[in-house]
Amino acid sequence: MKLSHVIEELVEERGLDRETLSAIMGEGMLAAYEKKYPEYAFTAVYNRKTDEIEILATKNVVEHVVDEVHEISLKKARAIDANAEIGKQIAIHFDKPIGRIEILKAKQIIAQKIKNIESEAIYKEFKPKEGTVIHGTIHKCERNGFLVKIGESFAFLAKTATLPTDNCMVGFSVRALLKDVLIEPRNEYQLFLDRISPEFVQRLFELEIPEVFEKIVEIKKIVRIAGYKTKMIVTSNDKNIDPVGTCIGVGGVRIKPILKELGSEKIDIISMGDTIEDLVADALKPAIVEHVKMIAADTVEVIVSGDQRSVAIGKQGNNITLASNLTGLRINLVGESERKTLDFMQHDQNEQEPVE
Numbered sequence: 030m031k032l033s034h035v036i037e038e039l040v041e042e043r044g045l046d047r048e049t050l051s052a053i054m055g056e057g058m059l060a061a062y063e064k065k066y067p068e069y070a071f072t073a074v075y076n077r078k079t080d081e082i083e084i085l086a087t088k089n090v091v092e093h094v095v096d097e098v099h100e101i102s103l104k105k106a107r108a109i110d111a112n113a114e115i116g117k118q119i120a121i122h123f124d125k126p127i128g129r130i131e132i133l134k135a136k137q138i139i140a141q142k143i144k145n146i147e148s149e150a151i152y153k154e155f156k157p158k159e160g161t162v163i164h165g166t167i168h169k170c171e172r173n174g175f176l177v178k179i180g181e182s183f184a185f186l187a188k189t190a191t192l193p194t195d196n197c198m199v200g201f202s203v204r205a206l207l208k209d210v211l212i213e214p215r216n217e218y219q220l221f222l223d224r225i226s227p228e229f230v231q232r233l234f235e236l237e238i239p240e241v242f243e244k245i246v247e248i249k250k251i252v253r254i255a256g257y258k259t260k261m262i263v264t265s266n267d268k269n270i271d272p273v274g275t276c277i278g279v280g281g282v283r284i285k286p287i288l289k290e291l292g293s294e295k296i297d298i299i300s301m302g303d304t305i306e307d308l309v310a311d312a313l314k315p316a317i318v319e320h321v322k323m324i325a326a327d328t329v330e331v332i333v334s335g336d337q338r339s340v341a342i343g344k345q346g347n348n349i350t351l352a353s354n355l356t357g358l359r360i361n362l363v364g365e366s367e368r369k370t371l372d373f374m375q376h377d378q379n380e381q382e383p384v385e
Contacts (some may be wrong), residue, residue: 049146051075057139058082061131062123068098072120085120144214151182151219152212159210162232165222170197177203177222184220191224193256194292204290206232225255230296233287238276246272249301252354256294257344260312260351264301273298299355305329309360312352316341328359335364 055073062071062084070087088101090113101121106113113119165177165184174187175197186205195203205222206229213219223229231251240246244266251261263272276298277284288296299311306321309329318341320332333341341362342349353360 050143053139053142053146055082056142057135058084060138061127061135064134065127065131066123066125069123070099071123084123086123087118087120090115090117090119148213148219152210155182155207155210155220158207160228160232161207162204162229162236163207163222165203165205167197167199167201167203170199175203177205179220182220183218184222185218186222186224189225190222192292192294195224204233205229225253227251227253227259230259230261230287230291233290234276237286238283240270240275245270246275250355252351254347254351256292257347258295258297258351259291260297260299260355262299262301262308262355273300305356305358309352309356309358312355313341313348313360316348324361325359327357328361329356330361330363332363338362338364 055075059071059073062069062073072085072087074083074085075081076083088099088106090103090106091100092103092115094100094102101119103113103115106119109121110119163179163184165179167175168178168183169176174185174189174191177184177186184205184207186203190205190208205224206226207220208223208226209221211219211221230253231248234248235242238246241248247264247266249262249264251259253259263276265272265275275283281288284296284298288294297312297314299308299314302308302311305323306329309321309331310318313331313333316333316337318331318333318337322330322332324330331341340348341352343351349360349362
C-alpha cells in the first residue's frame with residue numbers, strides 16, 4: 030500500500046490532519062535511521078512524486094574528503110546541486126537499508142505520536158465538560174465496568190461508580206457525571222464517569238429544575254449513600270417560591286425523572302429552616318421527631334417515640350448517618366421512656382438533701 034493511502038485512511042478513520050500525519054511518519058522513519066546509523070546527521074521529507082518518506086544525510090562540502098560520514102567532495106556535491114560550494118552543507122539521498130528492529134521502532138513512534146495527538150484532542154474537547162452530566166451509549170461490558178461511547182470517543186464507568194440497579198446492556202443509553210478528564214490515558218482510559226457521587230444528583234436537579242439551574246432555588250448541601258438515599262438542603266432566593274415544592278413539582282412531576290434515573294434510591298429534600306432544631310428534625314425524616322435539644326456545640330439530643338427509633342436510624346444506620354453528615358452534628362437518639370427515666374432521676378437528685 031502506498032504511503033499516501035495509509036495517510037488518507039488515517040485521516041478518514043481518526044480525523045487527523047494530513048500534514049501532521051505526514052510529519053509524524055517522517056519523525057518515525059527518522060528515528061529508525063538514527064537508531065541504525067547514529068553517526069549520521071539525518072533529515073526526513075515526504076516526497077510527493079515517489080509517495081515515500083525520503084531520508085537525507087546532511088554533509089559538509091569540502092575539497093578533499095577525510096570523513097566520509099560527514100563530508101562530501103565539491104565535485105560530487107555539484108553533481109547533485111550545481112550551486113554547491115565549499116564550506117556549505119548539502120542534503121543527499123541516503124540509500125542504506127534498515128532492519129526489522131528499526132522498522133518496529135518507527136512503527137512504535139508513529140503509533141505513540143498519533144495516540145498523543147488523539148489524547149490531546151480528547152482532552153481539549155472534554156475538559157470544559159468535566160463535572161457535567163453527559164449522555165452516552167454502552168459499547169462494551171467489561172469485568173470492572175462499562176465502556177461508554179460518547180460521540181467518537183470512549184469513557185469508562187467503573188462498577189464501583191455504578192448504582193446497584195445499573196445493568197450493563199450494550200446499545201442502551203446512559204447518563205453519568207463526567208468525573209475526570211485526564212491529559213493522558215490511564216489504563217487505556219482518559220474519560221471517567223460516575224453515577225454514585227452527590228454531584229451527579231445535584232447536576233440532575235440543575236438539568237431538570239430550571240429554578241435550580243438559574244440559582245433561584247439553591248442546593249446548599251447534599252449528602253448521599255448511593256442506591257439508598259440522598260438528602261439535600263435547599264433554600265430559595267425568592268420569598269414567593271417554595272424551594273421544596275419547586276423541586277418536587279405538582280404530584281411529584283418534576284422529581285420523577287430524577288428518581289427514575291436513580292432506580293430505587295430515595296431523595297429527601299429539606300428546607301433550610303429557621304433553627305438548627307428544625308433542620309435536625311427534618312433531616313431525620315421519614316422519622317417523626319418529638320423534640321430536639323442542643324446539648325453541645327456539635328451534638329444534639331433527639332427524642333423519638335419507640336416505634337420511630339428504627340425509622341430514624343434507618344437500614345444499617347444509614348438514615349441517621351446521612352442526617353448527621355447533612356447537619357454536621359452528632360445526633361443522640363433518646364426514646365420517650367428513656368427521657369422520662371432521665372428526668373425522674375434528675376428530679377430525684379434535686380430533691381435529695383445534701384449530706385452534712
